[in-house]
Amino acid sequence: MATKVLIVDYSWSGTTAKLATALQQVTGGTKVDLTVAAGTFPNDMYATNDVAGEQLASGKLPELTNTLPDLTAFDVILVGGPVWSAQVATPVRTFMKQLQGFTGTVAPFYTDAGTPGTYEQDFASLITSATVARGVGMTAGDLANAQDRLSTWWENFK
Ligand SMILES: Cc1cc2nc3c(=O)[nH]c(=O)nc-3n(C[C@H](O)[C@H](O)[C@H](O)COP(=O)(O)O)c2cc1C
Numbered sequence: 354m355a356t357k358v359l360i361v362d363y364s365w366s367g368t369t370a371k372l373a374t375a376l377q378q379v380t381g382g383t384k385v386d387l388t389v390a391a392g393t394f395p396n397d398m399y400a401t402n403d404v405a406g407e408q409l410a411s412g413k414l415p416e417l418t419n420t421l422p423d424l425t426a427f428d429v430i431l432v433g434g435p436v437w438s439a440q441v442a443t444p445v446r447t448f449m450k451q452l453q454g455f456t457g458t459v460a461p462f463y464t465d466a467g468t469p470g471t472y473e474q475d476f477a478s479l480i481t482s483a484t485v486a487r488g489v490g491m492t493a494g495d496l497a498n499a500q501d502r503l504s505t506w507w508e509n510f511k
Contacts, residue, residue: 357382357383358381358382358428358431359427359429360376360380360384360385361421361430361431361433361448362385362386363386363387364434368435368464369434369463369464372462372464372496372499373462375496376431376503376507379500380431383427387417387448389415389416389417389418389444390416390418393415393444405437405443406438409440414444415443417444417447417448424452424455428457429457429460430457430458430459431461431462432445432459432460433462434461434463435463435464435465436463436464436469436472436490439468439471439472440475441475441479446479452480452481452482454482456482456483457484458483458485459485460485460487460488460489460510461490462488463476463489464490464492464493465491465492473490487510489503
């Protein structure tokens, strides 16, 4: 039976969205781009980092404005987002709360400016019931020639 794959991504400035599209082509999965209300984050990167820090400190994560599919219909959920201060971006964290109880396999994909730090560890710490597989991360510059790398990653994943 074919593996049913869901690709979920949040992208603040468009780079992770490109990786999500490439992963959709490689996996043949269903893709959902997560969105938050306009004005949730400023246009400036540092100001956005401050807002995200406040959200983390207060525990008030941003609400998603999407409708999500029934997650239990999927075997694998690939969860994408930008690296924010070596951590999972707050809209992605909002989505990950809905992964509580999911018993399939989850893997992170992410983009960064070259220093992802402990992103994958932070991601794994937010997963309670699912199996966490090794993720894939890259910079915007790596994206143009990512097809082979993504195909290899997916072949080893399955
Ligand atoms: C709030 C914020 C924090 C960031 N923190 C990091 C970081 O810790 N390490 C890093 O390499 N890049 C960091 N970046 C850069 C982004 O991870 C990178 O540009 C990413 O590809 C953006 O993806 P997006 O276009 O999908 O939002 C940060 C960017 C923002 C806006």
